[in-house]
Amino acid sequence: MTIAQDLDLSPQQERTLALQADHPEQLFRVEARYRLQADLEPADVAARLREVMARHEVLRLFLPSGGEKPSASALLDPGDALRFETCPAEEAEDRLAELRAPILGKGPILRALFIEHPGGAAALHLIAPATNADASTLDLLVAELLSRLEGSVSPTQTAPPHAAIVEDRLDRGRLESSKDLLQRWQEHLFAAPRVLEFPFGPTASGVEEFEPAALEMPVAADALAGFKRASEGTDCSLADWMLAAWRALLWRMSGEADLVLGLRVDARDSSSTATLGPLSSDVPCHIALTPELSFRELVQRARTAREDVSSSELFFSWALPGAHAEHDPSGDGFSFLFADHLGTHPPSAHRLECPAPFEMRLVLEGEANRPRLRLSYNAARIARSDAERTLERLETLLASAARSAERAVARLEVLGAAEREQILRDGAGPPCPAPPFATIQAQFEARAAAIPDAPAVHFEDGTLTYRELNERANRLAHHLRGLGVGPNTFVGILLRPSFELMVAIFGVLKAGGG
Template identity: 30%
Template structure:
């Protein structure tokens, strides 16, 4: 139990001006005391300005950018089978709203400052409607996607869909600015406790809440401003300062100028034998399952991107204080876990690297992500998230099962997510029954087929790591047996029978006679028939012969990938010479050496490359297309 002297100490601290708070903080530090170990006190007065937390400020900014987005909604849906007592349900929600200020909070501008406004307790509307089973999923998804107005509120919506007299679906949607995933769990558990009592005519007394979310927001700001922000920021600044890499995965579509937050989810099945192997590997290497799966995701992203600096966002519940465990509010924080990968390190070495970074991050977990972004000042872009573009979220708990209430069976209802906050997110859930995983992806960037293939590749990597943790990260298998067969053998089965004793240009000439109008070349929007290709190559070949090209004469061919490249190649062959390919992208020193060492007698070149190549004095040049 927290002692009153400690509460009084914190209360005095929170009322001090900033300079005196900083001095107070330094005195605590010099005595080896941590302010984090002291309780959170409520020092609010009626009518006092209630600031937003750091996390809420970022949510406000994101909402203003796109008020209609559902990317930051916190939804839940419960299927209620049996006799539903609607009066008890209404009373339960009203008790929840009275208990948790976050459920009756809206935001407003107080001058130039954003502030929270806590409204008086009032009955909450439960929107009831009938829906048939066939349309249920679509109705749930539509309700989840319906936008909030943060300034008007309410920021909790409750809908009750009647599928039949004995079958209902309860949909709860909160905005992230007043809630998080942990909070949804708190709400559902307290709702069931209240309903269980009220539906039987009993009273329900929940343990009193020592503080409310607004108290936490004021305490957090006072603590961070006094000196904790600078203390924690030192570690993160050393780790993450400098150029901020943007993870370049092989997207199916170019990244749009502004994220739409449209998304979808791909479930991944981990077979029981793999789960057993993962648990054994974690035990052998002295790491948690979180660390193992994070390391596997880091290795996967390294293999897919080729980048060595891999940065992944990892949410932490931030519920390590007794005062916040049972509160509804936006407590979750995000850490940026950085891995410095080298393909030659073994997977076992990567595990230890990841373990060390995870433990360091845990020791510096109180710095709000928003303060880290402000300190590092990454280049801002509406096209991607700052500091990281992929997320990993691991939850270790028992897999959700149906629960029993008086006269009701309660089970979670699944629905399809249509939003994504990041380019790619890997979510894993661990329990005694197994491990479940899913990839949530931005549909602006990835196709469903690509992400399904990604899931298979991640599983292949896990299996290989379990089989031999001493394997180098660069050698971890991504492809399954079918893909290896296709790439190594089926795609390489290119052997064909061609007429013996005929030259390539002779075969082209034969095709020009047999099918003159058939397309021979396509490049961007251009197309060339066999007849036109042959005519253009012949014209150029005559010019080459006039310039002295024939057997044993080397012709330099300096062209970008284009139709001109093929015309030039065929013309040299028709003239009886041999071509020396010169890639214009090569360094000038390399090209100068090739031109000198090869002994080319003539250079075929595109006009716009004349000033780029180090052409030796006296070397005859012929410009393609003239």
């Protein structure tokens, strides 16, 4: 182990270290799983992995948590920086739970689990702190690992190191005016709502409990076809389309039209595409939205928002001239995020990226002809069923937009047939049978049978009991039937208020008239 002297950290590394200090029970990390060719020996994989780590200091760099620039940073030996374990597939989840524990002491930095499947198949699951790696780092690491196992040369062997990239970008940032970036971050982040009301409860960034989980779904063929039709002749990408759909769904679910999303952006350029290290960052992305806006117009706004992000913004720091760290409104990060990793990751990789607490992060990944969406969410606050419902609603919205991109965002369908039916069923409540039908005269006769001697009518100084009123009404009913009164027969009554009026009313009803 050697002490790292005069170490420059990127702003995102410093933010992650500060977060880690505030959340010591949580490892802010990136992880991914890769399929390996059959019959690889775990010992060979571990040995080659240590060789890769020996070449890349960022994978061996121990950074103590804290808000200030670390003074006790150290470069670990590859053997100390790597924790390599092997287990059968049925034990993988339990072992991974142990490997996700925060770093205690000095290391290990990279955790690797060699998962053995029946029939000789295997997978390698990697976990690294967000201070040392991003999603692209793990992909590049595995690419070099596989090259070494095959005896070939990897592009990472000629890439500039992470420390050199950070030093160069920070020098450029100190020379450039940070005024515009400062204004942009302040405007976006101070305007961002910190709490959103969703059907499944309020959500906010900076939550005390954070337990990342993920779901995924393929992009439906009809949605992909609709995007291709709508984007023909334009410069809009599938990422623009998905960002617009995500923004529209969050508005439809929360009613918040002024939401600021976090947009995951990679700082690697043509000279550093193969550089390992945390060179990705979340930056503010504000897309103005109004109900009458068409989905096509929203896609154009999403494209503009993505294009407006400059590379220097990834190295914006509240420590630069004109900025004040104590006024940093970003808190623990963004509640809702979007990332475009389409075509940039191996199709076999299964990943989770959580460099800071969040509520939901939508990632577009996979291949151009087989894209898929991954929804990472905070399982400490959002139930899996609610996350699944969110993906289902996104799928419905994408299908609706695919049928007509000119439709107003407010009129896009969000509820699928199954959820719509469930809502109607829940809203209707349990069946309520109607009471047995009983006519007025039937209710009166039941009352007369139950309490015959009770007073039924009071008039002036006299009283009729139920029995007396019933008997007199029966006599009148028999007389009326003899005169031809029956169902659907109208009988007029012209009497002043009296006992006779009540006898006449019940007599006509008993005869079947009305």
